[in-house]
Amino acid sequence: MALRIGIIGTGNIGGMLAKAWASAGQAEVFVYNRTPQKARDLAREEPRIHLAASAQDVVRFADVVVVSTKASDGRELMAAIGDQLAPSQIVATTISTIPLQEVETWTRARVVKIIPSIVQTARCGILLVSYGSRFDTARQECFEALLSQISVPFAVNESQLRVCSDMTSCGPAFLAGLLRAWAEAASETGHISCAEAEYLLTKTFISTGALLSSGLTIGDILHKVTVPGGVTAAGLRIVDATAPAVFKRLHEETERHSDHGSAQPLVTGQET
Incomplete structure (x- = not known):
């Protein structure tokens, strides 16, 4: 059974990641956006992208939940879905300004921070990864195999994200x-x-x-x-x-x- 990726927030980065993983053809991709038309437009571009009716539906469908909202909406979203996430699930957030330790207080899931780059549009280039405390080596390897479908994953400490993202994301x-x-x-x-x-x-x-x-x-x-x-x-x-x-x-x-x-x-x- 294909891995199921759920993406909440289909702006520039969430939409790019959805299309990149869908075009790789190795995972099912589910998306939800607060403005439904944006998610519908994305699904029309790529038939492997499926619409979810709510953020809660994404949590129910997905093995990996990518939170790619505005930073100002991230805390509210995590408070709403955090207790619905199982320890076996992964939450990957693209919001650099909310610390991993804080995200872990909202959920029992494994938490990781990812900083993508526009070059993932072409399914290449560095994608920065910073792991929370619940990832062991085996889980990291599995997650990086998923990222490798669309990028070259590069693991860093959370304190390194700023300077590294200057070089890769910016x-x-x-x-x-x-x-x-x-x-x-x-x-x-x-x-x-x-x-x-x-x-x-x-x-x-x-x-x-x-x-x-x-x-x-x-x-x-x-x-x-x-x-x-x-x-x-x-x-x-x-x-x-x-x-x-x-x-x-x-x-x-x-x-x-x-x-x-x-x-x-x-x-x-x-x-x-």
């Missing part, structure tokens, strides 16, 4: 922002348009990813491309002199934003 946007800034700077030379520069950078970025996928490391690429005294070396001196401060400030800002109670960016903007 990372695609940060990298896209860097490419956009580079394209704009290139266009300001007067020798190329911004659109042309974006095209060149996009193709170079994809090709660099292919090199890394082939087994080369970041260090290998730096070594192979950089000739001492050459143009690349001159450019890297600028990168080395300026980039560390940029990324230090980036991590400081995301940490400050998180400390003020804002949800992890992938959760922000979701609707249920």
Whole structure:
């Protein structure tokens, strides 16, 4: 019998996870959304997605319940469904701002926090995992096998989630922002348009990813491309002199934003 995944909240992340698991074809997926039309639209896109009438129905149907609501709704939802969850079930929350220990006070189920990324749309990339106290090694391996259908699971301590999600969950946007800034700077030379520069950078970025996928490391690429005294070396001196401060400030800002109670960016903007 196929594993049954229930997803409560079909916003950007909940909807993406539902479609990714459904397209993998190895699990039954049930969804519930407070705004029913959003769940119906999702089910129309993917025939392997089934509609649930309520959050309680998701709990009854599913082996794994993914809570992917707004952070402001998460506590109310867990208070409503927590005592209906059995110890054999798993609750995976995408809400980064509610501690695992707090979620465990609402339910006897095994609790885990997951931080997905937009790259799971293509069923690839890192998906961060932080386990609650009720997971043993065998259960972790089973859960990561499920995540492996759509991602590369990477387990971290809860205290590491912020900085790691900067690189994995926020990372695609940060990298896209860097490419956009580079394209704009290139266009300001007067020798190329911004659109042309974006095209060149996009193709170079994809090709660099292919090199890394082939087994080369970041260090290998730096070594192979950089000739001492050459143009690349001159450019890297600028990168080395300026980039560390940029990324230090980036991590400081995301940490400050998180400390003020804002949800992890992938959760922000979701609707249920």
